[in-house]
Amino acid sequence: MSNPFKHPNQIVTKPLEVPAVDELRKKVFQQGKAMRATLKKLKQKPPRDLDEQFEKLHNQAFKKIDCLSCGNCCKTTSPMLFEKDIERLSARFKMKPGDFVTQYLTLDTDGLYCLQQTPCPFLGDDNACSVYDDRPKACREFPHTSHRKMHTHLALAQHNIEICPAVFAIVEQLKA
Ligand code: SF4
Ligand code: SF4
Numbered sequence: 046m047s048n049p050f051k052h053p054n055q056i057v058t059k060p061l062e063v064p065a066v067d068e069l070r071k072k073v074f075q076q077g078k079a080m081r082a083t084l085k086k087l088k089q090k091p092p093r094d095l096d097e098q099f100e101k102l103h104n105q106a107f108k109k110i111d112c113l114s115c116g117n118c119c120k121t122t123s124p125m126l127f128e129k130d131i132e133r134l135s136a137r138f139k140m141k142p143g144d145f146v147t148q149y150l151t152l153d154t155d156g157l158y159c160l161q162q163t164p165c166p167f168l169g170d171d172n173a174c175s176v177y178d179d180r181p182k183a184c185r186e187f188p189h190t191s192h193r194k195m196h197t198h199l200a201l202a203q204h205n206i207e208i209c210p211a212v213f214a215i216v217e218q219l220k221a
Contacts, residue, residue, distance in 0.1 A: 061102065063110045063214040066117045073207050076217065080206055083220040084199045091196035102218050103191040106211040116164075116172030118208055123160035124183035126150060131158065133179045188212045 064072050073080075087095065126134075135145035149166060150158045160166070167176045174180055186192070188209040189201045205212040 059218075061105045061109065061214050061218050063106055063210045066115050066210050069117075069207070069210055069213060072213060076220075077206065079220055080213075080216045081203055083216065084203050087219065088196060088199045096193055096195050098219065099195045099215065100191050102215040103211070106190075106214045109214070110211050113172045115210060116168060117210070118187050119168040119172070119174065119184075120164040122208055123163060123165070124181045124187070125153075126158040126160075126181050126183070130181040130183075134176060134181070137176060137179045190215050 092098070124130075131142050131145060131150070135142040138145065140148070146158065149161060151161045153159045165174075167174055167180075169175050174184070188205045188211060189198050190205075190212055192198050195202075202212055202216060206216050
């Protein structure tokens with residue numbers, strides 16, 4: 046017998062589940078192709094409420110995952126660092142910006158500053174950022190799932206499903 050409480054046109058989506066970080070690689074292997082197709086479709090024809098959809102799913106995902114239990118972004122990738130970031134961080138360490146660059150940074154293939162090493166040298170053993178108040182802008186904005194004009198950030202989302210369990214969960218819901 047059909048469920049008398051369910052409207053016939055009601056769309057039922059799976060509840061949002063954030064995978065454990067050590068399951069991420071397998072999940073991306075299994076679902077990455079479908080997720081890339083979803084993001085491509087959204088980029089070609091973004092729905093009007095795309096920002097709202099992302100915002101809602103972003104909030105749901107980060108209610109379910111505590112970054113201190115993960116730390117995968119800080120362990121496996123480097124933020125870009127711009128002039129203001131370098132000024133702020135070098136002031137924190139009472140270093141000259143040039144010395145900070147020499148000690149911690151390198152240029153990537155696009156000529157932008159990034160960290161010389163991963164995990165990030167400012168990441169603690171407890172996954173806490175030791176320079177939290179002065180962290181780079183890119184760290185503040187990661188994983189870039191609650192911006193305005195999200196249709197312009199979908200390439201980043203595609204990249205970050207492989208790094209961030211929350212992004213994986215968000216895109217999985219968009220695919221549903
Ligand atoms: S500066 Fe902090 S938030 Fe940014 S990568 Fe390093 S540890 Fe992570
Ligand atoms: S932003 Fe994503 S990858 Fe980074 S610590 Fe939080 S859940 Fe993990």
